[in-house]
Amino acid sequence: MDAQKSPDFHFYADFEKKEVLDNSGRLVGTIHDIALSLEPFPRATHLILRKGLIKRRYAVVPWEKIERILLTIHLQFSREEIPFMDGAPSFEFTLVRDILDQQVVDTNGQKVIRVNDAHLIQVERDIRIVHVDVGIRGIVRRLGWQWWVDPFVEIFLARTDYLKDNLINWRYIQPLAIHPQKGTLKLTLDQKQLATIPSPDISELMQKMDAHQRLALFKSIAPDWRPGVFSNFDLLLQKELLENMDLKEAAELLSKAPADQTTDLLEEIPKSVADSLLALMETTKARRLSALLGYTSDSAGGLMTTEMITAPHTATVADIVERLRPLKDQLETMDFVYLVEGESRLVGQVLLRRLLLASPAEAASQYAYPRPIYARAKDSLREVAFLMEKYRLASIPVVNNGKERYLQGVITIDDILERIIPFAWKRRAKMTTP
Numbered sequence: 001m002d003a004q005k006s007p008d009f010h011f012y013a014d015f016e017k018k019e020v021l022d023n024s025g026r027l028v029g030t031i032h033d034i035a036l037s038l039e040p041f042p043r044a045t046h047l048i049l050r051k052g053l054i055k056r057r058y059a060v061v062p063w064e065k066i067e068r069i070l071l072t073i074h075l076q077f078s079r080e081e082i083p084f085m086d087g088a089p090s091f092e093f094t095l096v097r098d099i100l101d102q103q104v105v106d107t108n109g110q111k112v113i114r115v116n117d118a119h120l121i122q123v124e125r126d127i128r129i130v131h132v133d134v135g136i137r138g139i140v141r142r143l144g145w146q147w148w149v150d151p152f153v154e155i156f157l158a159r160t161d162y163l164k165d166n167l168i169n170w171r172y173i174q175p176l177a178i179h180p181q182k183g184t185l186k187l188t189l190d191q192k193q194l195a196t197i198p199s200p201d202i203s204e205l206m207q208k209m210d211a212h213q214r215l216a217l218f219k220s221i222a223p224d225w226r227p228g229v230f231s232n233f234d235l236l237l238q239k240e241l242l243e244n245m246d247l248k249e250a251a252e253l254l255s256k257a258p259a260d261q262t263t264d265l266l267e268e269i270p271k272s273v274a275d276s277l278l279a280l281m282e283t284t285k286a287r288r289l290s291a292l293l294g295y296t297s298d299s300a301g302g303l304m305t306t307e308m309i310t311a312p313h314t315a316t317v318a319d320i321v322e323r324l325r326p327l328k329d330q331l332e333t334m335d336f337v338y339l340v341e342g343e344s345r346l347v348g349q350v351l352l353r354r355l356l357l358a359s360p361a362e363a364a365s366q367y368a369y370p371r372p373i374y375a376r377a378k379d380s381l382r383e384v385a386f387l388m389e390k391y392r393l394a395s396i397p398v399v400n401n402g403k404e405r406y407l408q409g410v411i412t413i414d415d416i417l418e419r420i421i422p423f424a425w426k427r428r429a430k431m432t433t434p
Contacts, residue, residue, distance in 0.1 A: 032058060034094060069122060105174040106172055218241060247280060303411045347405075372405070
């Protein structure tokens with residue numbers, strides 16, 4: 001039994017513009033590009049050739065029709081059997097068009113990088129991408145200058161990092177090539193790999209992309225992951241993404257995004273568009289957002305979110321615990337359960353941690369504050385901050401007024417800090433300006 005041939009490694013620069021010969025050794029053309037499969041380590045599927053200096057013509061050769069790969073590529077058939085065409089052939093994913101000199105996402109280093117060369121592994125005639133080269137040496141290699149630059153660096157700049165190839169394993173690479181019909185990225189990573197990147201890091205990566213790449217990556221990630229990524233964008237980027245989505249997609253996204261962020265965003269877009277989005281949303285969510293839109297941004301109503309935990313004032317501890325089960329992912333940001341009478345009149349508030357120590361059969365109201373502490377929807381930012389500081393609260397409920405006390409939403413300490421910190425920095429800058 002023959003021993004399996006050990007693999008050879010090449011850089012694409014070794015093949016770039018190299019000659020392709022037929023089975024008689026006659027020139028067919030030069031390498032123009034290589035079509036690739038969309039898989040974890042993309043495999044070469046077709047060779048794209050070109051010929052002609054003034055009027056270029058192109059041909060496609062299936063990879064299995066290649067006889068051998070040396071300094072030149074030899075085909076299994078004669079050049080008369082190869083039909084050339086005027087325009088470059090279209091493939092979903094190719095090495096030169098979609099990878100070389102393009103930006104890609106390094107999901108391990110969590111950054112956007114530029115590819116200068118591709119590192120290839122060859123076993124028999126099969127070739128796959130295994131690394132991308134993002135170093136200066138990759139550029140020098142592609143320009144054909146390595147023969148004199150490398151010796152020069154070895155003699156005069158021996159301590160430089162230039163001679164170390166800056167390679168990144170392909171398993172961590174996601175190209176930013178956009179599918180022309182779908183408008184999504186041509187994914188070489190699976191959703192599980194993408195999902196290993198925290199939402200804030202994906203959002204930060206997307207901020208370094210252009211608008212088209214940003215939208216394509218956003219559309220490529222799993223729908224249930226999008227709201228978390230979206231919520232980490234600033235208002236301008238949220239607006240940009242929203243403007244490039246169809247109404248149904250946008251409504252579905254906003255219905256899962258934090259209510260306070262959604263309100264800010266709806267205030268920034270034309271009223272007719274906001275109304276259309278609200279009409280497409282789930283009724284309860286739309287009603288809450290419509291209420292939030294009626295308040296100024298520096299009032300309690302403008303600061304609050306409508307995402308909170310409520311329960312009837314007659315509920316037992318067991319009733320509330322059962323209500324909390326589907327909300328387990330949200331409990332980190334919620335510290336109170338608000339007890340309401342009728343539809344929404346606030347009559348009490350209970351710390352979640354107190355309920356954890358209570359008997360399931362007991363009434364939750366037994367563990368409520370003696371009287372509810374709340375802000376009114378028209379209270380100013382200063383008044384809300386004063387109440388939260390006075391009672392040492394991380395969140396405070398908002399009611400319509402002090403008489404009826406219909407529960408409208410809740411304000412968290414994060415909501416307050418988001419408004420106060422920029423103001424404080426501006427004041428500090430003015431005070432330190434000479």
